[in-house]
Amino acid sequence: xxxxxxxxxxxxxxxxxxxxxxxxxxxxxxxxxxxxxxxxxxxxxxxxxxxxxxxxxxxxxxxxxxxxxxxxxxxxxxxxxxxxxxxxxxxxxxxxxxxxxxxxxxxxx
Numbered sequence: 319x320x321x322x323x324x325x326x327x328x329x330x331x332x333x334x335x336x337x338x339x340x341x342x343x344x345x346x347x348x349x350x351x352x353x354x355x356x357x358x359x360x361x362x363x364x365x366x367x368x369x370x371x372x373x374x375x376x377x378x379x380x381x382x383x384x385x386x387x388x389x390x391x392x393x394x395x396x397x398x399x400x401x402x403x404x405x406x407x408x409x410x411x412x413x414x415x416x417x418x419x420x421x422x423x424x425x426x427x
Contacts, residue, residue: 321360323380324348325409327388327402329367344386352384366405367398377412385409385418 326333326345333343349361362380364371367388377383385406390399409416 319358319360320356320381321362321379322352323362323364323377323383325364325366325383325385325402325405327367327385327390327398328365329390329398330365332389348384348386366402368401370401370405377409377414380414382415382417383409385416387419 324345326343328344337343345361345363349363352359352361366385367390371377385402388402390396390402392399392403406416406418
């Protein structure tokens with residue numbers, strides 16, 4: 319069964335605020351869309367705005383990476399943006415297929 323890593327770029331604090339207005343997370347929306355095509359696909363969430371891959375996990379453990387976007391701006395010099403850029407570069411370097419709806423996916427590889 320394929321294993322897709324969905325790399326959330328919305329900081330957890332913002333996600334909590336959105337949940338209070340019944341706004342679904344990017345992760346839940348993208349996982350549902352992927353699983354419409356194949357219910358057997360496993361979707362794994364990480365939050366790249368707030369952290370990195372869990373210890374003992376490698377990008378090569380996944381069949382692909384999705385970066386569904388973020389309310390942050392790539393040109394803002396914040397740690398959350400830097401983590402997203404670093405993550406995208408690492409995914410490109412790992413040669414894992416990457417699909418993104420975010421500015422970090424337009425970085426030179």
